Amino acid sequence: MTLEQWAAASVVLGAILSALTLVMTVSRPLRRLARHNEEFRQDWYGVPARPGHDAVPGVPERLRRIETELLPTGRGTLRDAVNDAERRLKDVESRLDDHLRAQRGRTSHG
Structure with missing residues (x-):
């Protein structure tokens, strides 16, 4: 080469x-x-x-x-559980408010 x-x-x-x-x-x-x-x-x-x-x-x-x-269906979705918990919490709050009003009424008249 x-x-x-x-x-x-x-x-x-x-x-x-x-x-x-x-x-x-x-x-x-x-x-x-x-x-x-x-x-x-x-x-x-x-x-x-x-x-x-x-x-x-x-x-x-x-x-x-x-x-x-995330959509309410009435068949146990997470949204249904949140709605149910919210409804029950409102019921408890309402009953607690009623109870506290009744207690205040007793102590003011007693």
């Missing part, structure tokens, strides 16, 4: 190594981005059941479940 051929081969080899370095430098963040994108998609859309693993519902399904708990 002549000196010119060695020089040309060195230039080609340098270009190939530079291209490989560039590909490796760019591909690593792209692979990481693709992995994060896949994780987000699985979180958002959910994951179906597979052997040894239960299904994981996605965000829209979980939001629907939460939303149904």
Whole structure:
């Protein structure tokens, strides 16, 4: 091989190594981005059941479940429980007010 051929081969080899370095430098963040994108998609859309693993519902399904708990239905939702507790608290407050008024009436006449 002549000196010119060695020089040309060195230039080609340098270009190939530079291209490989560039590909490796760019591909690593792209692979990481693709992995994060896949994780987000699985979180958002959910994951179906597979052997040894239960299904994981996605965000829209979980939001629907939460939303149904926040609406009064008369069938034991969280909203129904809050409404019931509020109603019972008002009843207790009313009875306590009545009791205190009765006690004040006795002590002022006694």
